[in-house]
Amino acid sequence: MDMSAVLEIVTLSDPGMVRSNNEDAVMANPVRGFAVLADGMGGYNAGEVASGMATALLGTELEKAFAEREPTSIDAAGKSWAHACLEAEMARVNGAIYQAAQSQPQYAGMGTTLVAGVFHDNRVTVGHIGDSRLYRLRGEDFQQITRDHSLLQEQIDSGLITAEQARHSQNKNLVTRAVGIDPEVLAEIHDHAVLAGDIYLFCSDGLNDMVEDEEIAMTLGMLSANLELCATQLVQMANDNGGRDNVSVILVKVKGEYPAVRGWWARFLAWFK
Amino acid sequence: MAKLILSMETTMLKEIPLSKERTTIGRKAHNDIQIDNLAISGEHAVVITILNDSFLEDLGSTNGTFVNGQPVKKHFLQNGDTIELGKYRLKFVAEAVQQASGTDFEKTMILRPAAAQRPATEPPAAEPAAAATPVAHTTTSPGMAPLPAAPPAAAPAPQPPLGAIQLLSGGNAGKEMELTKTLTTLGKPGVQVAVIARRPHGYFITHVEGANRPVVNGKVLDAQAHQLADHDVIELAGVKMEFFLKN
Numbered sequence: 430m431d432m433s434a435v436l437e438i439v440t441l442s443d444p445g446m447v448r449s450n451n452e453d454a455v456m457a458n459p460v461r462g463f464a465v466l467a468d469g470m471g472g473y474n475a476g477e478v479a480s481g482m483a484t485a486l487l488g489t490e491l492e493k494a495f496a497e498r499e500p501t502s503i504d505a506a507g508k509s510w511a512h513a514c515l516e517a518e519m520a521r522v523n524g525a526i527y528q529a530a531q532s533q534p535q536y537a538g539m540g541t542t543l544v545a546g547v548f549h550d551n552r553v554t555v556g557h558i559g560d561s562r563l564y565r566l567r568g569e570d571f572q573q574i575t576r577d578h579s580l581l582q583e584q585i586d587s588g589l590i591t592a593e594q595a596r597h598s599q600n601k602n603l604v605t606r607a608v609g610i611d612p613e614v615l616a617e618i619h620d621h622a623v624l625a626g627d628i629y630l631f632c633s634d635g636l637n638d639m640v641e642d643e644e645i646a647m648t649l650g651m652l653s654a655n656l657e658l659c660a661t662q663l664v665q666m667a668n669d670n671g672g673r674d675n676v677s678v679i680l681v682k683v684k685g686e687y688p689a690v691r692g693w694w695a696r697f698l699a700w701f702k
Numbered sequence: 703m704a705k706l707i708l709s710m711e712t713t714m715l716k717e718i719p720l721s722k723e724r725t726t727i728g729r730k731a732h733n734d735i736q737i738d739n740l741a742i743s744g745e746h747a748v749v750i751t752i753l754n755d756s757f758l759e760d761l762g763s764t765n766g767t768f769v770n771g772q773p774v775k776k777h778f779l780q781n782g783d784t785i786e787l788g789k790y791r792l793k794f795v796a797e798a799v800q801q802a803s804g805t806d807f808e809k810t811m812i813l814r815p816a817a818a819q820r821p822a823t824e825p826p827a828a829e830p831a832a833a834a835t836p837v838a839h840t841t842t843s844p845g846m847a848p849l850p851a852a853p854p855a856a857a858p859a860p861q862p863p864l865g866a867i868q869l870l871s872g873g874n875a876g877k878e879m880e881l882t883k884t885l886t887t888l889g890k891p892g893v894q895v896a897v898i899a900r901r902p903h904g905y906f907i908t909h910v911e912g913a914n915r916p917v918v919n920g921k922v923l924d925a926q927a928h929q930l931a932d933h934d935v936i937e938l939a940g941v942k943m944e945f946f947l948k949n
Contacts, residue, residue: 470810540812560810580753580813589757594778599754599796607812634810644884651887654895654911662899666884669901 430499430690432462436548437682440464441660445635446672452476453633453677454484454541461495462548462687464679468561468633470607471539475530479541479609482529483522487545490518500549501689511547512618515556519543519608519616523558526609540607543616544575544631548623548681550689556618559604562637564630564645565621566653571646574621574629578606601638628653629681632663635674639667649680656680704756706749706785707793708735720756725749727787728761741765741788749779754797758785863947865905865930867898870942880948881905889916894939896923898930905930905945912939 438459444451452469454477467483469476491514500511508516522543530536542559555563560577576582580603584590590598608614628649636645644666652659660678667676706725708716718725718735727735728746737746743763750757756779760767768786769777777783781796865881867888879886881898887910889895894912898905906927909915915923917937918930930936934945 468810470812542810584752590755590778597778597780600752602810603753603813604810605813610812647883648885651885652897652910654891655909658897658908658910662885662897665899665901 430687431460432548432687433459435683435685435687436462437656437684438464439656439660439680440678441664442677443664443668443672443675445675446668448673448675450474450477451675452480453635453675454480455631455677455679456484456488457679457681458488458492461492461500463491463495463546464631464681465491465543465545466561466631466633466677466679467541467543467608468559468635468675468677469539469541471530471536475536475539476541478529478536479526479539482526483541483543483608486522486525487518487543490514490521491545491547494518495547499689500547500554509549509554509620511549511554512620515545515547515554515618516616519545519556519558520613523608523614524612527612530609538610540609542604542633543608546629546631546681548683548687551623551686552620553623553629554618554620556616558614558616559607561631561633564632564642566628566630566646566649567624567626569650571642571649573642574619575617577604578617579604601634623683623687625683625685627683629679629683630663631677631679631681633675633677635672635676636663636667636678638674639670639672639676653682656682704751704754704779704794704796706735707795708737709791709793710789720749720751723751725751727792735792737787737790739788739790742790746787747785755779756794756796758794763787863949865898865900865945865947867936867943867945870935870944872941888936888943889939896936896938898945899927907936907945914939 436459438457440455440457442451442453442455454467457464465484465487467480469480471479494514498510500509502510504510504513530539542561544557544561544563546563547554555574557575558578560579563574565572565574580600581595581598585592585595606614630649645663648659648662652662660680663678664676704720706718707714708718725735726733726745726748728744729738729742730744745761746763747758747760747767758769758777758779760775765788766773769783779794783794785792866878868878869875881900884900886898887895894914895910896907896916897910898907906929907916908927909923918928918934930945932947936943936945
């Protein structure tokens, strides 16, 4: 089904106030209803290469996969096609970047974080690696959906520091998982229920390191009627606070429900389960 | 590298770089920082350093450990904190901010996954992940040395003078509203809405939704944000209001 009728998607990426180059990459496919954000790392312009490869590869492969089969269909292992594709394609992207980094000296050590969301059947299937995030605003409630793969998050989980202290930590930039660093990487993939009216925010750490969550929530709530302005405002707030890193955002507004279309045969089968 | 400066009363005694993962403080000789005084317990406290962050932990000392006058069991040390043990003071000085290092600071780096994939069930320890050896995967910063301290947490630029709007027409004419928040929306949702953003260099109004755009001093706004000047008159959803700066 064409998702552009129920989803409004805006992407924006900005180098920030300090960096000369932009190592973030964003892409969205409104028709298939998915979005990908990557924050590259590595010397010179290798970070851009890694994040660019990640979004381009994932974008084309997911498009192909969802043209073949509806993301909602269930495979033999009981996983949705969206889940299976994210898992397989994120692994493939990791292999491709790892290969490039191994074979070309100028790309040695490059890597990227990755967060991708596939909207299907009143759900969003989210895959992520690293510290790029997905947030959700539902009514007044603003939640971080993904959990960072970072040293800081591990320290918070183990009780060494509190979330409040984490804001002052000097170790914000250390991720424990990234795409393209090792021959294999495990993507964290989860399904979340989606309600009409939800607003989803994919962002790189250039936003959430510079702007408090409350401010982000307030901006989403106030400017939800104009997503483009909302994205511009978020980037502007990060830059007004110093803009020390590249800032990227993808906003997805859910305008209505989008249950999967099921034929009589599928309903018949479901009835027997 | 962060360091501790040991002093008693006004005399500075010693400077101790926090080069180790655990720097112990106590009366006994095996401590990294030995303070031979009866008010200090044999093993009094420890400073755990993980990359750029340092944590102070009291080891059940008899007379306690104080930071900036407050008793602490465990404390995340911030630059300038003063640790008090009996009559002794240890001032914590974080690594100097290396603004000069330019583009390379704060780049995202990867910790080797081998170190990261600790079992999730591991009980909270005093130094989780401390054993992780970070490998800087940037070609420009091999190893640990160039990993500079991040600048202090986002320090917003000084705020501009406070602005406010006063309604000039409509049922609430004469009412005043201070623009203290980063964003203030005006108008009726679904009909016409504009937003005023408070930024370091002033206030900006932008059209959000509705067929009609706001009018400032008789001119209709375009899609761009418009900086508001003192005593600008805004017309929005049939209501006139004046923007002014307070002292």
